[in-house]
Every structure is written in C-alpha cells, then in structure tokens.
Amino acid sequence: MNFELSDEQKMIQQSVERFVQDNYDLNTRISLSSDDLGYSDDYWKSMAELGWLGLPFDESDGGFGGNQIDVLVIMEQFGKGLVLEPYLASIVMGGGALKKGGTESLKKEILPGLVEGTKQLSFAYAEQQSRFDLEDVITSARKEGDNFILNGQKSMVQNAETADHIVVVARTSGGQIDENGITLFLIDAKSDGLSMDHFPTVDGLRASEIILENVSVNVDRVIGNVDEGFEILQSVANDAILALSAEALGAMEVLYKDTVEYTQQREQFDHPMSEFQVLQHRMVDMFMEYEQCKSMLYRATMESVQDPKSAQRTIHGLKHLIGKSGLFVGENAVQLHGGMGVTEELRVGHFFKRLLVIDAMFGNADHHLQKFTTY
Amino acid sequence: MDIELSSEDLTFIKEVRAFFEENKIKKDEDYFTWRNNWFEKAKKKGGWDVPKWPAKFGGPGWTPTQHYIWEQETTKATIPFDIPFGLGMLAPILMGYGNEEQQERFLPPIRERTVNWCQGYSEPGAGSDLANLKTKAVLSEDGTYYTVNGSKMWTTLAHVADWIFCLTRTDDSGIKQKGITFLLFPMKQEGIEVKPIITLGGAHTVNTVHFTDVKVPVENRIGEEGKGWTYAKGLLEHERTGLAGLSRSLFELENLKDLARTVTRGNSNLMNDSGYKAKIAELEIDLMATEYTELRSLASASAGAELGPESSILKLKGTEIKQRIQKLTVEASGIYSPAWGEKSIGFPFAKGGTTGYLNSRYFTIYGGASEVQKDVIAKKVLGLTKRSSK
Numbered sequence: 026m027n028f029e030l031s032d033e034q035k036m037i038q039q040s041v042e043r044f045v046q047d048n049y050d051l052n053t054r055i056s057l058s059s060d061d062l063g064y065s066d067d068y069w070k071s072m073a074e075l076g077w078l079g080l081p082f083d084e085s086d087g088g089f090g091g092n093q094i095d096v097l098v099i100m101e102q103f104g105k106g107l108v109l110e111p112y113l114a115s116i117v118m119g120g121g122a123l124k125k126g127g128t129e130s131l132k133k134e135i136l137p138g139l140v141e142g143t144k145q146l147s148f149a150y151a152e153q154q155s156r157f158d159l160e161d162v163i164t165s166a167r168k169e170g171d172n173f174i175l176n177g178q179k180s181m182v183q184n185a186e187t188a189d190h191i192v193v194v195a196r197t198s199g200g201q202i203d204e205n206g207i208t209l210f211l212i213d214a215k216s217d218g219l220s221m222d223h224f225p226t227v228d229g230l231r232a233s234e235i236i237l238e239n240v241s242v243n244v245d246r247v248i249g250n251v252d253e254g255f256e257i258l259q260s261v262a263n264d265a266i267l268a269l270s271a272e273a274l275g276a277m278e279v280l281y282k283d284t285v286e287y288t289q290q291r292e293q294f295d296h297p298m299s300e301f302q303v304l305q306h307r308m309v310d311m312f313m314e315y316e317q318c319k320s321m322l323y324r325a326t327m328e329s330v331q332d333p334k335s336a337q338r339t340i341h342g343l344k345h346l347i348g349k350s351g352l353f354v355g356e357n358a359v360q361l362h363g364g365m366g367v368t369e370e371l372r373v374g375h376f377f378k379r380l381l382v383i384d385a386m387f388g389n390a391d392h393h394l395q396k397f398t399t400y
Numbered sequence: 401m402d403i404e405l406s407s408e409d410l411t412f413i414k415e416v417r418a419f420f421e422e423n424k425i426k427k428d429e430d431y432f433t434w435r436n437n438w439f440e441k442a443k444k445k446g447g448w449d450v451p452k453w454p455a456k457f458g459g460p461g462w463t464p465t466q467h468y469i470w471e472q473e474t475t476k477a478t479i480p481f482d483i484p485f486g487l488g489m490l491a492p493i494l495m496g497y498g499n500e501e502q503q504e505r506f507l508p509p510i511r512e513r514t515v516n517w518c519q520g521y522s523e524p525g526a527g528s529d530l531a532n533l534k535t536k537a538v539l540s541e542d543g544t545y546y547t548v549n550g551s552k553m554w555t556t557l558a559h560v561a562d563w564i565f566c567l568t569r570t571d572d573s574g575i576k577q578k579g580i581t582f583l584l585f586p587m588k589q590e591g592i593e594v595k596p597i598i599t600l601g602g603a604h605t606v607n608t609v610h611f612t613d614v615k616v617p618v619e620n621r622i623g624e625e626g627k628g629w630t631y632a633k634g635l636l637e638h639e640r641t642g643l644a645g646l647s648r649s650l651f652e653l654e655n656l657k658d659l660a661r662t663v664t665r666g667n668s669n670l671m672n673d674s675g676y677k678a679k680i681a682e683l684e685i686d687l688m689a690t691e692y693t694e695l696r697s698l699a700s701a702s703a704g705a706e707l708g709p710e711s712s713i714l715k716l717k718g719t720e721i722k723q724r725i726q727k728l729t730v731e732a733s734g735i736y737s738p739a740w741g742e743k744s745i746g747f748p749f750a751k752g753g754t755t756g757y758l759n760s761r762y763f764t765i766y767g768g769a770s771e772v773q774k775d776v777i778a779k780k781v782l783g784l785t786k787r788s789s790k
Contacts, residue, residue: 026403026465028699034401094401285782300787305778306771312782313713320692321685327403342685398681 034098041102049106051372057109058229064109073142078116082124086136093326097271104275107379111145114184117268118261119146122192122209126249126257131211147188149179149235150258157388159258160204166195175240185233186223188214197252204255209248216240228382263340266387270322270347273383276376277351280358281311283373287362304361311357314350321346341397348390351380409465420477435480450511457495464698475651486510486517490565497623497631520552520566528772531576531629537568537583548614558594558607561587567628582628585616600758644718646691652725653684659749660732670732683724690717712773719763726760729753
C-alpha cells in the first residue's frame, strides 16, 4: 500500500499545475467563459499536445494507458483554476463510454481524433423526470431494419454545443426505471431530428437540453450490447464522480487557503481577522473537511483501480462527502470573506459556484447517502 | 499509488489470524493464566507482545501496512486487554529520552505487564492548559532527591497503579513551559493519597491524587531538569493518535447495526428507519475517510516525516466518531435508555449503551480537548497566530 504518485504522475501534476497558474487567472477565465466557444481552443490544442487528452485511453487507441489515478492528478489541478475546457464531458464521459463499450471500428473512427483534440464528444444521460437516477430513462430507441429510431428528451447535457458526436442513453426495452433495456448510442450531433437549446450554467460553463425526434442511427453505432447499457452507464458515472471529486478537491484547497490569506490581511477591531479564535476554528474545520475529502477520494480511486465493482459503495460515500463538505467549505469561505465574498470580484465566489454545480452532478449528497445505505 | 497488499502482507495476515485462532481463550480457562501465556507466545513470535515498539527495543519493527493489518485483525479477535500508560505512553519516552540504566530498569516490567503505570499530568488548575501545572518538586541540598508536593486530577486508574510518571514544577521563574521536570515514582508509599472521582456513567476510573513530601531519587528523573515539557509533548502526539481508535470503532459500528436490527420499528426494524439509517451511513462514511487519513499519516511517518499535526485531526475525528456510535446506541434503546441500576431492563444493550454514551463525553475532553486540538492545527498547519495573551 502506498500513497505516492509515480514519477510520470508527478511530472504531469507539475505541468498541469503550471499550466493552470500561467493561464487561468480569474479575469482570463471570465473572458473565456463569455466568449462564443465558452473555453479556449488554443488551450484545448495545448492539452492535446501535452498528451493529457490521450492519458486515459489504451495505447492501441492512441492513448497512454492511464487510469483513474492519472485523471485524478489532472482534474485536481484543473479544480484550482476552474478550467473550462471540456475534459470531463469529452474525455472522461464520452471517451470513457467508447473505451468501455465501443466496437473496434467505432474506437478507430473516434478515439484518435479525440486524443488529438480535433473531435469532441458529449454524454447525454439525464432526463427531466430522472432526477439523479441513472436507470430512469424514457427516451426510446425502436429498431427498424438496420437502424434504431430515437425519440425523447435529454437534460443538462454538458458540452453538447461543441461536440461532434453525442453518446445518448435510450431505452430499447423494459419499464421506465428498469436497469435492463438501456442502450447507449453514438449519434452525430448534426443528425436530422436532433435539436438543442443551449444555455449557461451558474458556474460559467454551458449545457444544453436536447430533443430527439425520429433520429435514425445505424445498429453499428451501438456502444456495448443492446439492452445491456446500464453497466457502461454506471461505470462512466463512477469515473465522472471520481473526476469531479478530484476537481472539487482542488477547488476546496484554493478556498481554504484563500480564506486563511484573506483573514491574515484584513483588519477589523484593530486586529487581523485571523487572530480571532472563532474564525481560526472555522478555518480548521474547512481544512479538516478538505483533508477528509482527500482521504476518501484516494480511497475510492484506489479501490476503483483495483476492483471497480467492489468500489461502488465507497464511490457513493465519496460523492456524499464531496457534496456536503464542498458546500461547507464554499459557504464558509464566502462567509469569512464577508461582503467581498458575495461579489464577483473575488475568486472565492466562483469556486463556491462550481462546488454547488458539482454537488448537483451525478447525484447530490443526499442521493448518494441513500444509495450508500442500500449496501 | 495503490492499495494492493504485497504477497508478504497477505502471508502476514494469515500468520496473524492463525496466531489469534490458536491462542483463543478456552472454555473455563483462567483469564490471567491465559493472558500470561498469550503474551509469552506473542513474544516468541518476534515482539508481537509489544507491536508498537521499535525493533531496537525488542518490538517487531513492522511496516505501516503491517501495523494497519494488526489493528484490523485485533478488533475481530479475542486478545488480552492492555492498559496503554506503560506500553504506549511511557515506553516511547523512556526509549527517546531515558538513559540506558532507566531503560533497563523500567522497560522489561512494562513489557512483562508486571507493573501498572498511571499518568500524572492534569491538575485542578491545569487541564487543557497543561503547562500551567503547579505540583512542586524541590531538589535536596545534596542533589540526591526531590521532594514532591501538590495534587494531580483525572488520574486514570491511579487506584490500581504501581508507579506514576509525573510532570512536576521545579522552576516558576520563566515561561510556564520551562521549569517542568519529568519524574517517575512508586504509588504505594507514604505521602500519596488517592481519592476516587465518580463520572456520569457511575464508573470509578479516574482519581484525585495528593502528594505530601513524597521523596523521589534523582535517578528517577527522565532527561534534564526543566525539560519535561519537551518530552511530554512528543508523548501527547503518541497519545492522540492512539485515542482515535478507528479499528475499534469499525467493529463497534458493525455491532451497532446488528443490535439496531433487533429493535422493532413498525413491521420492520430500526435499521430500516430512513432517518436512523441515514445517520448510520453518514457516520460510516466519516469513519471510512478517517481510516484513510490515518493511513496517509502512517505512510508519511514511515517516509521519515515526523508524527505531527495530523495526529490532531485523527484525535478530533476519531473521538467524535466514537461518541456518535455511543449516541446512536442510546437512540436504539429508545424508551429503555433511562433504565438504570443493577437489573437488566428491556434491551440487553440499553443500560450499557447509556453508560457508554455518558462516559464517551470525556473522549473529546481528555488528551487535549477538541478545541485545543483546533488551536494546534490553526497554529501548526495553517500558520495562524492568536491575539497576544497575558
């Protein structure tokens, strides 16, 4: 048992850390976020050149054969700058689905472009009624000859606006909340019958609502087996939770450290605020929540690498803790920054908003607490 | 970064389990005979009778992973009860700061479990502010002995202890951390009076101890005069890590779930009550995270870093978890939680649960109250200074 990163991982960590330091100050982020694209295409190309986009894919698919620990290393640093580029949606979620269930020909067609940064993916799983339940799928896929015809609606889809292909989760058989009967499809974003409504999210990113009206897709675009897609969906969700949690951890580190620094500089009642014991103890609580989240993230990630199935319960525990502690750290960072904390001028508010969004993705703290109790 | 156990570790688990299985207490076996034999055999395994001692002093010299495995396995097995004061608290001080003669004199009886120690730290006026202690030790004119006068408080198991390790004041002219001297002396002698303090759960474990002109030879002093605080501080960190008791909590949490299943709730049982179940789950998640905080701290300690402020996080989180388990036990007892006295009324765990809960309140007070631990983290980790005090 050891908690040390490998030399390669340490190198990646340093290079991502430097990238974020050099390129992601608050003003740059705000201006990129309000650009047409919503992120920087130059940054995306750099990430491809540095090999980060290919990291989690097999060498035979043009990747570097990394695992969830490598993604953790990248995402934790991304969290320190609230990076806007669609690493999670395109690489971890969309690419992850192909890696786990794609046919050789689908992987050959998509993954090299994904790794080079010329293609992007999106992953459409949630629906209006589904709340956080992955298995709650109404969008239907009906077989007609060599094609499936998809009808329905998909919600809060990340990176749909710039994706070339969208992985769509649809129901091929069974009832609304059955795990069996779910199938994943790789759909061209420009397909006939597919319409999208794009909108910003509170954290400065983008999402889309998607309507599918008789969208036709060939059977060879099915990812995994027909009716047996739930396992891939769950596995992608788990990887996404690990990645989001690593990002949240980076954000929490910034928040508690910024708070310590701010209270040391600001004076009230003739003393730096950091000298007041009531504030010191609050910051210690923030620090401890951060450390406990780090421990749980390491645990869930290492267990996932060793045996993904037996890690499921720990992943529920992790997302619960990240949701709860993330908001605790975020709310208290804002509180201790006082009036300035509720303005857009300081970065703490931006980090807080991202943690709010992370809690709402792939199940919030309560959802995962309930899931945890079912084991 | 990986959690895979090496083949050596897997062999070690088997070896530990086999040892526990072979040396279980037999029906009708006398406890103390069994206990002595157990330690004897553990010693022959290569220091298993003193798992935490370094190899240099006869311990097994395990890796952090092996220590972790041992902790996990001991909670599932029946092993003899140990009192931590000599083995876990004084022994590291003797090894670190005692002279060779003291090590040869005091360590073997600690190891043989023939001498019981107690810890003379807190006083009526020195609790969380331990350095404020006033028990006076005055060196004789010929420099051969100290005369100790004063009182200690909250002294755990002083009524059964043979010896005490004691912080005394030899100089009060400077700052209070200076002028503290670390002395060892027998409890069964004239001038020492032990009075019980009964705690909320009705138990007698702690005491007040009064010293009147107790003579202590200088060769019973650890290290230099006036440097006792430095020695004690290192020990406090050991104590705090030990107080987290995570493996034990894991075991007790599983127990709690089992007994909650025996409590009816409508047509089902308490473990299917959504509110109760959620509290259990939250507790377990915190425990899972804290386990890894402990592992991370063990790993950094074995990589050469000092055992440091992480031990404060562990003490804080670990004792909180222990208290929450006790509280949920009282909740499980429901209408029977108030039953008191000699008889067992209602659920078999009800009275023990209430007693355990009341006694658990001191977990976040002893060994440095939680608020003091937060001060330590604020200062040492976050680099925060307090407003100047008098």
